Amino acid sequence: MGMTAFYGPGPSREDGIAVLRRAHELGVTLFDTAELYNQGTDANEALVGEALAPFRDQVQIATKFGNVYDANLGANRYDSRPANIRRVAENSLRHLRTDVIDVFYQHRPDPDVPVEEVAGAVGELVAEGKVRFFGLSESGPQTIRRAHATFPVSVVQTEYSLFERGVESDVLPTVHELGIGFVAYSPLGRGFLTSEVKPADEYDENDMRRVDPRWQGEDFANNKQAIDQLAAFAGAKGITPAQLALGWLLAQGEDIVPIPGTRSRTRLEENLAAAEVSLTAEDLARIHDIVPHGAHGSRYVSEHLPVWE
Ligand SMILES: NC(=O)c1ccc[n+]([C@@H]2O[C@H](COP(=O)([O-])OP(=O)(O)OC[C@H]3O[C@@H](n4cnc5c(N)ncnc54)[C@H](OP(=O)(O)O)[C@@H]3O)[C@@H](O)[C@H]2O)c1
Known part of the structure; x- marks a missing residue:
């Protein structure tokens, strides 16, 4: 994420690619990106896609839908309507230079779209072979249960670190009970x-x-x-x-899988x-x-x- 968004100026494209490829050399197999992490020509997904293309079959790529920056609003907008999920999936596949997304996360719950509809839409993409696994980011226990009852949730991603322990009370017990994996984002407390x-x-x-x-x-x-x-x-x-x-x-x-970010x-x-x-x-x-x-x-x-x- 920090290569293209939220942490000030990122590295050159060449340096960003070199870091991602070094990660592969050192045995990293999971790479995390999102539609949100800069869009258009500077898409983080495009950087990830280019860097990982030579060894795509040896790594897993996770990306996220349903949370975009709206320049007109000057704020983030959530959109998990099924048609938008499909639109994002097609764009992500193109940017990532792949024919399948390993993990497709709902980036944030959408108050206007029941999670059952979201699970159903991702389930269709799985059935079509465009997505391998369904993930949720920043969802609470009831939402996780409802989604999982509709289509299996493989992994939940939420902030978790020595500095952020909110998931310990309800979210972690829920994912443990349901056999869902947990990805800890911002594990270094944003540095x-x-x-x-x-x-x-x-x-x-x-x-x-x-x-x-x-x-x-x-x-x-x-x-x-x-x-x-x-x-x-x-x-x-x-x-x-x-x-x-x-x-x-x-x-x-x-x-529990921590995903530290660095450039x-x-x-x-x-x-x-x-x-x-x-x-x-x-x-x-x-x-x-x-x-x-x-x-x-x-x-x-x-x-x-x-x-x-
Ligand atoms: N699902 C979500 O809503 C969500 C939200 C936030 C993040 N994420 C995911 O989680 C990943 C990691 O989170 P994050 O990047 O926000 O936070 P983080 O991993 O907790 O911290 C990243 C910060 O720490 C610095 N850093 C990393 N290793 C360091 C080291 N050894 N010594 C000193 N500084 C170091 C980085 O700077 P340099 O880059 O300059 O090294 C960057 O400023 C992101 O890439 C993204 O994929 C997901």
């Missing part, structure tokens, strides 16, 4: 958990962290204090704060080495003491904060 963090007004004007509530005022100061303690603990273990954050997520369950080959290598991190029960207890409830401040400004039903 805060790497400890390479600065005050909101020092980010590029197109970087969403300028308005992210966790970067504001007293909440920023409290979060900075927590990350400084986590960084010291990681240092004592001989790992980086990013590796600690990813190692913690990997310790939460076999069915840098060095950071990619650092993040992937987290797969080798092993945290003891004592380590996990110490981490819990430092961040018992996650970050201070909401994970989205109120108009973008998803409501789970």
Whole structure:
């Protein structure tokens, strides 16, 4: 996502492709994109499609529909009407240079379209061989159950990290019960958990962290204090704060898949080495003491904060 959207200027196309191909070389098999992550000629999907084309059959590509930026509204618009789902699927297939989308997620619930209709529309695409698996992003327990009863949901993707623990109370128990996988997005707390963090007004004007509530005022100061303690603990273990954050997520369950984002080959290598991190029960207890409830401040400004039903 950060290659083309939300984190200020991205890398050149050449550099972006080089990072994606390096990920493949290092054994990464799951790549995550969306219609939303810049549209038109700068589509993130097109970058992903070009980069992965030489080894398409060795990787899985997940993309998302139903959440677009509407320049006329100056805001995001949700559209999960079946005709739009099909339109997005056809565009995604073209951008991704593929004949099948491995995981097709509803990016956000659409208050105007019952999830049963969404599940039915994706089910038709699966029957036609254009999509392999159906996913939901930012859905609550009842929505997950209703969708799953109509067409099997393979995976739910929602923000989950040391800083964001909201899914632990209802969403994770629901997916565990139903045998659905869980993909943890923004597992590095949008970069805060790497400890390479600065005050909101020092980010590029197109970087969403300028308005992210966790970067504001007293909440920023409290979060900075927590990350400084986590960084010291990681240092004592001989790992980086990013590796600690990813190692913690990997310790939460076999069915939890963190998808860290980076535009840098060095950071990619650092993040992937987290797969080798092993945290003891004592380590996990110490981490819990430092961040018992996650970050201070909401994970989205109120108009973008998803409501789970
Ligand atoms: N379903 C949804 O609604 C949704 C929402 C958000 C994200 N996502 C998905 O989740 C993926 C990851 O989320 P994300 O990119 O928002 O957040 P993230 O992975 O938590 O953090 C990304 C940020 O951390 C920085 N970073 C990464 N590794 C680092 C390291 N080792 N040291 C220092 N800084 C590091 C990146 O900067 P550089 O790029 O400059 O390295 C970037 O600013 C996205 O690519 C997207 O596919 C889904």
